[in-house]
Amino acid sequence: MPTTENLALYHYNACPFCAMTRQALKHFKLNVEQRDIQRHRPYRQQLVKGGGRAQVPCLRIEHDNGRVEWLYESRDIIDYLRDVSRAAA
Structure with a gap:
């Protein structure tokens, strides 16, 4: 499983949109840290501070150059995860 x-x-x-993205993680066999914003308030605060809103699902992507990107739409997240999975194969 790619880390x-x-x-x-x-x-x-x-x-339900979060469930779709979690299912995609399983389908693509990706090990991604999952941060539940309802169970852990600091995660919600990180999301609002970094991404600008408390909308989920949101994928936080830290690029090699240190730039952080916040990807919000489930379809966009799933497409990104598909690309990550293909690159790891």
Whole structure:
């Protein structure tokens, strides 16, 4: 299973769009840290501070140059995860 230490998925369990992105993680066999914003308030604060809003799902991407990108739409997140999976293959 590829490790993706530069990624973190902000989510909460009852969100159907979050469930889709978590399912994609399993499908693509990616090990991504999952940060539940309902169970851990500091994660919600990180999301709002870094990404500008408390919308989930959100994928935090830290690029090699240190730049951080916040990807919000589930379809965009799934497409990105697909690309990561292909690159790791």
